[in-house]
Amino acid sequence: MILKTRLFGQTYCFKNVKEVLAKANEIKSGDMLAGISAETAQERIAAKHVLSQLTLEELRLNPVVPLEEDEVSRIIDGDINEAIYQDIKNWSVAELREFILRTETTGADLSRISRGLSSEMVAAVAKLMSNLDLILGASKIRITAHCNTTIGVSGTLASRLQPNHPTDSTEGILASLREGLTYGIGDAVIGLNPVDDSLDATVRNLSGMYNFITEWKVPTQVCVLAHITTQVKALRKGAPVHCLFQSIAGSEKSNEAFGINKEILDEAYELGLKEGRATGPNIMYFETGQGSELSSDGHYEADQVTMEARCYGLARHYKPFLVNTVVGFIGPEYLYDSRQVIRAGLEDHFMGKLTGIPMGCDSCYTNHMKADQNDIENLAVLLSNAGCTYFMGVPMGDDVMLNYQCTSFHDVAALREVLRLRPLPEFEAWLEEQGIMRNGKLTSSAGDATIFTR
Amino acid sequence: MALEDNIKLIVEQVLNQINEKNKELVPAPVQQEKKTACPAGTDETILDDITQVDLQKYLQVPNPVNGDFYREMKKATPARIGVWRAGTRPLTDTLLRFRADHATAQDAVLNDVSEEFIQDFDLVKLQSACRDKDEFLTRPDLGRKLSPESVETLGKMAKAGAELQIIIADGLSSTAVETNVPDLLPALLQGLSNVGVSVGTPVFVKYGRVAVMDCIGEELKPQAAIMLIGERPGLGTAESLSAYLAYNPRAGMLESERTVVSNIHKGGTPPSEAGAHLSSVVKAILERKASGVNFSF
Incomplete structure (x- = not known):
């Protein structure tokens, strides 16, 4: 294993694979906060050069958290298909990059090698990719999954309707829900971030949204993003659960900070399949975001891109229906400005797709960050071209509960219009029935939430 | 109840004191109006302040199926609904109000x-x-x-x-x-x-x-x-x-x-x-x- 190189005559020597991975990252304030980023621009390129010549086998044998110490490492390693891995283990990371980008390489080819990749390999190749590489590579990979609707179908762009309310008022939630539907939003999921995480509130919120979509025969799924153990309790009480949500991290230690582990996820997954009301077979919904491991001190001195890739490795184990990065939510100490958020959004989407999951993105920012609505519109256009599975839809992009901004109902509708993308097929048929959409275009009824009154 | 009474009492006491103090000290209200001189010959009329509109009462959908119900819905949430559209994009005043509110948030973070x-x-x-x-x-x-x-x-x-x-x-x-x-x-x-x-x-x-x-x-x-x-x-x-x-x-x-x-x-x-x-x-x-x-x- 070669950890040494020369650049402009100067020698750079790295102490291990983890350090190479960290220093090969594009610049991120979170890696600087962790004290692990490259110290100069030249050192960054030296690290990329060393990384490009490492083999996939060397990356598998050097996970950033040892298997003995971490169940996430064990899950990822255990899910690798050995036959496929044997075929590619001698490739360098440079060769993997070029294989992905080659014109002859199809989505089917990438889906196959995906099963032989560990998360460290996925992260490594992302670090060698330019932004346009990340877009091109991801655009080849279509991953579909089915809960009540089929997500990831070619030519579609789906959306999560996020009807959040500062006090979880059912009337308030339904008001945003109605409005979103008339813009063609909600085919990925109608997903509420609750203020009140209690069992009673979870049951009440689930029932309120479920009753509405049952009454209006909306082909989609509902979800309350309470802690997964609360959703499991609601399910046991007979509440209408389609998919089960949880925020996840890339190490066992950081998942502990989220109050979860493999056992809890296994139990929820099995119960959801057995007792949940969705058609399935994909019923899990995960959210992630670069920097969460450092924020709970579970990053093991590894960089935030590699830790993020490990989230996707963990997610893959549960054949999820939805996974999205909440890319600008964490704040400027991890992603400093719009440039870093856009880079992270493209990395996350690419890494998710290469891992084999139907990756979406909450393209967003907080008010203490050097970013604004124009920046996340840019990111959404870039990601739509990369084949991003879904975005969030929030009234005017202003989330009145979480106090951050993301993509709006209008944004999703405009992305579909500009890039000639459609809602998911079952959902579009329903929009036509309701007179909201005709031949892929919104009608004059779109934007009037009171079409859903009897 | 006793606690609430106590709070009321303190609030009254303090408000009285502040009013008294204000007569002498007048720690100027934070939002002072900044006057900018307009060039001579321009129209004296001033545009309405878009940030004074109560968004929860402002319904922009032109011919809703049920206007009364829309107003009720808007009362039920501070979310920016009932905003209508130009094609798939927001109307201009909706967009500008959003930008104004974001500007206030940014200034709050960045100013000392x-x-x-x-x-x-x-x-x-x-x-x-x-x-x-x-x-x-x-x-x-x-x-x-x-x-x-x-x-x-x-x-x-x-x-x-x-x-x-x-x-x-x-x-x-x-x-x-x-x-x-x-x-x-x-x-x-x-x-x-x-x-x-x-x-x-x-x-x-x-x-x-x-x-x-x-x-x-x-x-x-x-x-x-x-x-x-x-x-x-x-x-x-x-x-x-x-x-x-x-x-x-x-x-x-x-x-x-x-x-x-x-x-x-x-x-x-x-x-x-x-x-x-x-x-x-x-x-x-x-x-x-x-x-x-x-x-x-």
Whole structure:
């Protein structure tokens, strides 16, 4: 294993694979906060050069958290298909990059090698990719999954309707829900971030949204993003659960900070399949975001891109229906400005797709960050071209509960219009029935939430 | 009930005092109108202030199926619904209002609390280990420490060993501090004096995060400390302030050992009411010698 190189005559020597991975990252304030980023621009390129010549086998044998110490490492390693891995283990990371980008390489080819990749390999190749590489590579990979609707179908762009309310008022939630539907939003999921995480509130919120979509025969799924153990309790009480949500991290230690582990996820997954009301077979919904491991001190001195890739490795184990990065939510100490958020959004989407999951993105920012609505519109256009599975839809992009901004109902509708993308097929048929959409275009009824009154 | 009565009483007392004071001192209201001279010959008429529109009453959908129900829905949520569209894009005034609200939020984060404010309230001025706003935003670890000069200042200027140390910090909203503290602080001091709690020298920490109170605790060894700090602004309000209270503030204390009262602003808990309420919380913390998860009020 070669950890040494020369650049402009100067020698750079790295102490291990983890350090190479960290220093090969594009610049991120979170890696600087962790004290692990490259110290100069030249050192960054030296690290990329060393990384490009490492083999996939060397990356598998050097996970950033040892298997003995971490169940996430064990899950990822255990899910690798050995036959496929044997075929590619001698490739360098440079060769993997070029294989992905080659014109002859199809989505089917990438889906196959995906099963032989560990998360460290996925992260490594992302670090060698330019932004346009990340877009091109991801655009080849279509991953579909089915809960009540089929997500990831070619030519579609789906959306999560996020009807959040500062006090979880059912009337308030339904008001945003109605409005979103008339813009063609909600085919990925109608997903509420609750203020009140209690069992009673979870049951009440689930029932309120479920009753509405049952009454209006909306082909989609509902979800309350309470802690997964609360959703499991609601399910046991007979509440209408389609998919089960949880925020996840890339190490066992950081998942502990989220109050979860493999056992809890296994139990929820099995119960959801057995007792949940969705058609399935994909019923899990995960959210992630670069920097969460450092924020709970579970990053093991590894960089935030590699830790993020490990989230996707963990997610893959549960054949999820939805996974999205909440890319600008964490704040400027991890992603400093719009440039870093856009880079992270493209990395996350690419890494998710290469891992084999139907990756979406909450393209967003907080008010203490050097970013604004124009920046996340840019990111959404870039990601739509990369084949991003879904975005969030929030009234005017202003989330009145979480106090951050993301993509709006209008944004999703405009992305579909500009890039000639459609809602998911079952959902579009329903929009036509309701007179909201005709031949892929919104009608004059779109934007009037009171079409859903009897 | 008795507690509520007590709060009402303090609020009244303080409001009276403030009104009296205002007659002489007039600490100018924060939002002073800035007049800009217009070139001669231009139209004297001024455009309406778009930020004065109550969005929850403003329905832009031209011919809704059910206008009454729409107005009810808008009343039920502060979310920006009923906004209509130009094709798939928002209408111009909706877009501009969104940008105006975001501008307010950004200014709240990036602007500093004014020197006059610190002087007006006789606060000892300290600074965290951050050198500037940028470092404050990217290095939460430094925002939790005091600069060496400030440690020195603290030793010289502030009284040690008080029952309660009051700390004000900009945090993520200078606007929240400048808007709420003028009403909150007098109510808090009045309430504390009513319940017989003595306070140390109030301090202000520029570029401060919550845990900088631990550092100040180490230096001054008060029995308890309260920190008033600006919350991260949303688009709905950039004025929200939080109070963090700690019994025996010291290095290495856990986040769960702090008691938090958040959402202090005119649309949430009004500042004078919050000040009165906080004085009772302080009293209880001192009596029970605990805060955070070990304490319920």
